[in-house]
Amino acid sequence: MSWQPHITVATLVQDGERFLFVEEHKAGRDVLNQPAGHLEAGETLRQAALRETLEETAWSVALTGVSGIYLYTAPSNGVTYQRVCFSAHPLRHDPHRALDDGILRAVWLTRDQLAAAANRWRSELVLRCLDDYLERGAYPLDVVCD
Incomplete structure (x- = not known):
C-alpha cells in the first residue's frame, strides 16, 4: 500500500487585530482559508509561502516565524496534508495583480469574525492555526532548514 502526504504551506498575515484570508470557491461552495497551497518542485518552504501568499x-x-506544523486528513477525500504554517506581516499590495484561479478575493478579518463564520472554513485548520498562533506566537524562521 502506498501512502504519501501532500506538503502544503499557509501564511498568517497579521495587521493589528486583523488577519489576511482568502475567499475561494472549492467543492461547490465559497470558503475561507489562509493564503495556502502546495509546495512545488525545487522551491523551499519559505519560497512556497511567499509565492502562495502573493498569488492568492x-x-x-x-x-x-513558523507558527506550527500540522497533519490533517481531509474527510472529503481521505488525503493527508502536512501543513507548515508561517507568520508574516504585510509589505505591499498590488491591486492590479490577478489572483489565482478559484480565488474570489482577499479579505481581512479579526479572530472573532473568522470564528463567527465557522460554516465557511475550508477546514478546521483555519481557526486552529490562528488560535495556536495567538496562544503561543511563532517559532524563529531558522527552525526550518531549507
Whole structure:
C-alpha cells in the first residue's frame, strides 16, 4: 500500500487585530482559508509561502516565524496534508495583480469574525492555526532548514 502526504504551506498575515484570508470557491461552495497551497518542485518552504501568499492575495509579505506544523486528513477525500504554517506581516499590495484561479478575493478579518463564520472554513485548520498562533506566537524562521 502506498501512502504519501501532500506538503502544503499557509501564511498568517497579521495587521493589528486583523488577519489576511482568502475567499475561494472549492467543492461547490465559497470558503475561507489562509493564503495556502502546495509546495512545488525545487522551491523551499519559505519560497512556497511567499509565492502562495502573493498569488492568492496580491500581497507581498515578510515571513516572521513558523507558527506550527500540522497533519490533517481531509474527510472529503481521505488525503493527508502536512501543513507548515508561517507568520508574516504585510509589505505591499498590488491591486492590479490577478489572483489565482478559484480565488474570489482577499479579505481581512479579526479572530472573532473568522470564528463567527465557522460554516465557511475550508477546514478546521483555519481557526486552529490562528488560535495556536495567538496562544503561543511563532517559532524563529531558522527552525526550518531549507
